[in-house]
Amino acid sequence: MNALDRFLNYITVETTSSEKEMTRPSTPGQRNLTEQLAREMRELGLTDVYISDADGAAFGTIPANTDRALPAIGFLAHVDTSEAASGKNVRARIVENYDGGRIMLSDTVSMSPEDGFTGLLDVIGEDLIVTDGTTLLGADDKAGVAEIMTMAELLLKSDRPHGTVKVAFTTDEEIGAGPDLFDVKRFGCDFAYTVDGGPLGELEYENFNAASAEIRFRGVGVHPGDAKNKMKNAAAIATEYQMLLPGEQVPEHTEGYEGFIHLTEMSGDVVSAQLRYILRDHDLDKLRNKEKLMEDAAAYLNRKYGPDTVETELKETYYNMREMVEPHRHLIETAQQAFVSQGVEPKTVPIRGGTDGARLSFMGLPCPNLSTGGYQFHGIYEFIPVRALETMPKVLLEIVYAYGGAEKYVSETN
Ligand SMILES: [Zn+2]
Numbered sequence: 001m002n003a004l005d006r007f008l009n010y011i012t013v014e015t016t017s018s019e020k021e022m023t024r025p026s027t028p029g030q031r032n033l034t035e036q037l038a039r040e041m042r043e044l045g046l047t048d049v050y051i052s053d054a055d056g057a058a059f060g061t062i063p064a065n066t067d068r069a070l071p072a073i074g075f076l077a078h079v080d081t082s083e084a085a086s087g088k089n090v091r092a093r094i095v096e097n098y099d100g101g102r103i104m105l106s107d108t109v110s111m112s113p114e115d116g117f118t119g120l121l122d123v124i125g126e127d128l129i130v131t132d133g134t135t136l137l138g139a140d141d142k143a144g145v146a147e148i149m150t151m152a153e154l155l156l157k158s159d160r161p162h163g164t165v166k167v168a169f170t171t172d173e174e175i176g177a178g179p180d181l182f183d184v185k186r187f188g189c190d191f192a193y194t195v196d197g198g199p200l201g202e203l204e205y206e207n208f209n210a211a212s213a214e215i216r217f218r219g220v221g222v223h224p225g226d227a228k229n230k231m232k233n234a235a236a237i238a239t240e241y242q243m244l245l246p247g248e249q250v251p252e253h254t255e256g257y258e259g260f261i262h263l264t265e266m267s268g269d270v271v272s273a274q275l276r277y278i279l280r281d282h283d284l285d286k287l288r289n290k291e292k293l294m295e296d297a298a299a300y301l302n303r304k305y306g307p308d309t310v311e312t313e314l315k316e317t318y319y320n321m322r323e324m325v326e327p328h329r330h331l332i333e334t335a336q337q338a339f340v341s342q343g344v345e346p347k348t349v350p351i352r353g354g355t356d357g358a359r360l361s362f363m364g365l366p367c368p369n370l371s372t373g374g375y376q377f378h379g380i381y382e383f384i385p386v387r388a389l390e391t392m393p394k395v396l397l398e399i400v401y402a403y404g405g406a407e408k409y410v411s412e413t414n
Contacts, residue, residue, distance in 0.1 A: 001153070003389040006146035007129070008092060010079075011138040016087040017080035017172045024055040024181060025080070025171035033079045034058035037169050040149065045156050046167070054181035055171050062155050062165040070163025071403055074192030074365070075151070075396060077144030078173035078356065082378040085136040092129050092137060094386065100124040109133030111381050119375040122199060127386040137382035139374030144195035145169055147372065147392035154397055161404045166192075170356065178356040184365045191331055194357040195396070197371040200388045201344045203335050205325040205368035207351040207358045208259070208280040209287045210318045213294055215241060216311040217273040231270065232305055238266065238273040241310065244297040249290070257282050257350055261290050282320055282350055318354050321368075324361035331368050338398035342391050370395070 013033045018026045025031055034051055038058045041049045046060035058079075064070060081087040095103055100121065102112035110133075111117045131137045148167050155165060166189050170178045173196070197204055219234030245261055254260045259281025266275050277294070281287040291314050298310040325331060332348070339346040351358075357367035373388020 001150075003143075003146045003150040003393050004386055006149055007139075007143055007384075007389055010142040010145055011090045011092060014088045014090075015080045015138075016083055017174045018083060019175045024177065026175060026177070027080070030080050030171045031056040034169055034171065037079070037145065037149070041152070041167075044149075044153050046152060052181065052183070054183075055177075057171050057182070058169040059187070060152070060167050062152055062162075062167075064162060064164045065159070066161040066163075066404075068161070068163075070161075071190040072164040072166060072188060073400060073403055074166045074168060074187060074189035074367075075148045076168045076170060076192055076194045076356065076360075076367070077148050077196060077372075078141045078170045078178055079145060080172055080174050081136060081138045081140065081142075082174045084378040085380055086134065087136055087138055090135045090138055091132045093132065095128045095130055098124055098126055098128050103128070103130060105131055105133030105380065109380065117376065117381060119199065123375075123385045128383050129386060130383045131380050133380050136377075136379055137374070137384065139372055139382055139384040140377035141173065141196045141372060143372035143374050143384050143389060143392075146389060147195055147396060150393035151396035151400070154393060155400060158397075160401055162400050163403060164188075165400055168192075173356050176354070179359040179363060182360065182363070184360065184363050187365065189365060191328060191366045192357075192360065193331075193335065193396075193399070194355060194360075194367055194369045195372055195392065196355060196357075197369045198373075198377070199375060200371050200373040200385070200391060201339050201347050202371035203332065203339070203346050203348050203368065204351045204355070204370075205332060205348070206282055206322045207320055207354050208282060208318075209284045209316070209320045210354060211279040211287060211291060211314055211316045213277040213279060213291075213315075214313045215275045215277070215294070215298065216313070217241070217268065217275075218309055218311070219269075219271050219273070221271045232309065233270050234273040235268040235270060237301060237305060237309065238268055238275055241297055241301060242266075242275065244300065245293065255352075259283070259286055259290065261294070280352070282322075284320065287316075318358060319362060321355075321358040321361035321366075325366050325368050328366045331366060334399055334402045335368065335370060335395075338395045338402060341398050342394050344391060344395065
């Protein structure tokens with residue numbers, strides 16, 4: 001079966017994950033798909049196929065076909081889809097030979113480069129898989145699943161020498177829980193790639209460093225008619241705090257490598273108020289500068305309104321995987337060459353978020369992220385060109401072959 005047919009099949013299984021559910025996987029549909037994938041892996045001839053009891057992820061192995069000591073390489077994709085749009089009754093349609101104009105997803109919903117969907121300009125002349133305007137598509141990340149599975153099928157039929165290749169189809173990535181219960185040791189790979197990125201050729205090994213902050217304000221409530229020199233209005237002091245932060249370092253004014261301090265929530269009254277923020281920066285020093293700025297703003301207000309008026313709670317939540325991947329530059333170079341071998345121009349982009357691979361990299365499994373080929377994830381405008389589904393399995397195969405003569409990389413991380 002080719003990756004296109006696989007993809008069209010996998011997207012019919014509803015696998016929306018849920019932030020509210022504490023079970024793992026968070027929703028039963030995810031396990032329906034991983035069980036289907038486990039059956040498919042056994043049929044294809046993968047060995048050591050199993051489903052993790054802990055979180056429902058599915059695993060399989062393509063054994064080495066040579067006695068030489070070669071590195072074991074992993075490929076990962078996640079089966080769940082984002083809660084941001086429905087993933088139920090996905091009805092995909094193929095727009096053939098896209099002409100660069102407006103695509104009608106339904107009678108009332110459409111997308112066009114004119115509306116800011118400029119990614120469409122990359123794929124003029126291609127066949128595009130789109131939604132019916134009521135659900136997301138699920139290319140994030142079922143395209144990755146289909147591409148890895150197809151690579152596995154091709155590899156099992158190939159005579160070219162290769163080391164052990166392991167695949168993992170994980171759950172609950174979209175709610176940030178993917179690696180929580182991932183057993184890096186049992187997976188047993190020297191390094192891995194997630195296939196969970198955007199447009200064909202994208203290669204990512206830098207993500208944000210992240211922190212969250214909760215700022216609490218304590219006021220003094222007095223009858224407003226009798227408040228002179230007595231009242232301390234916590235809500236007003238909270239707005240003053242927000243105004244002390246740099247107005248340009250916010251998500252709506254930043255891109256690329258620019259970090260931000262993002263006010264996500266505010267609540268309060270005269271007696272008490274609370275602001276919540278997330279802080280992001282690719283550069284850890286710059287993230288720490290942002291933390292310092294927030295502490296300085298609190299200190300200033302405590303001098304102005306009295307000690308203990310403002311309380312700051314800062315927590316660093318995840319880190320840029322760059323420092324964990326960079327010592328294994330070959331991971332990047334091999335992937336770049338694999339793209340080039342398939343006529344795709346590789347493009348390294350910083351992720352403005354986190355990935356499962358980032359967390360796994362810090363758990364001892366260096367893990368950059370590769371493109372799936374999809375666009376506009378997490379919504380009804382999601383689409384993927386058929387060509388991406390045809391190309392990515394070959395790119396993954398090229399990576400495997402590249403390590404087929406790569407004794408020098410064995411267990412360098414262990
Ligand atoms: Zn994803």
